[in-house]
Amino acid sequence: MAVERFPVEAGHIMMFARSVGDPNPIYHDEDHAKGTEVGSIIAPPTFVQASAQHDPDYPLRPKIGKPWFGSGREPTGAVRSGSGGGGGGTGLHAEQHYVYHRPLRAGDTLTAATRLGKTWEKEGRRAGKLIFSESVTEYRDQSGELVVTATQVGVRTERPVGS
């Protein structure tokens, strides 16, 4: 993943905070935020996940005019290649780790660059062979300073899990 421009917008922060059920006014009330230690609206700890909105190639968003693998007239609208059971061929999210270098603020404009980390395999009890892969994303601000480092571990399984 590479995101060339991820504008951190106050409205987006408000909607994201609502979606995780967090009513903290630091995520939507500028007047409140002014009187706090951080001094302005900041983003919740997992907000950089929403950089997907600004990734033109993000695979889990329907693209205008392109087939989508979710249901319409049929249970699925597209055959996905490389399907591997759990995750509908996209893999499941196994781990996520963030390192915060400074609070992320409304008004920041980030870039994100991802590099692949290690991969490994494990024999699962319920889902057959598990294939894990790590990716590390650095989010930098308008001055090129590192704001958040995110490490994601994905897993592909042979069979659906949790059923």
Add this chain to the structure above:
Amino acid sequence: MALRGSDLKPGQTYEAVVVDNLTRTQIVQYAGASGDYNPLHTDEVFATKVAGYPTVFAHGMLTMGMTGRMLTDFVGDGRLLSFGGRFTSQVWPGDTLTAHATVEDVGQQDGVSVVALTVRTVNQDGNEVFSGQATARVD
């Protein structure tokens, strides 16, 4: 608002119910805000008929995001230095999740006081859905 390192003792805990009876609509709300529209989370027909699950389930990142609310309520705004963990079980519509933080250690890191926490989120049956760690700057 911010925690004082001198007030924290290893073993001290903080907990919060971060969702009571998770709705499919909240999962859709998270899909819209995060941009992750994977139909496993938002599309009952796809999740059951194509992927073979009993119903849709929450994004791992929704569980982590809700868990993050407990953490920032505990340590204060803009105080987290790190937060991470594993998604250990799936979270389903109807679940009620309680997130727990336990103080492991309070120490100095680069001249500032830092609390190290273990983080655990469990469902209404006591099954763990998220297991991780966090560090935060304290006064």
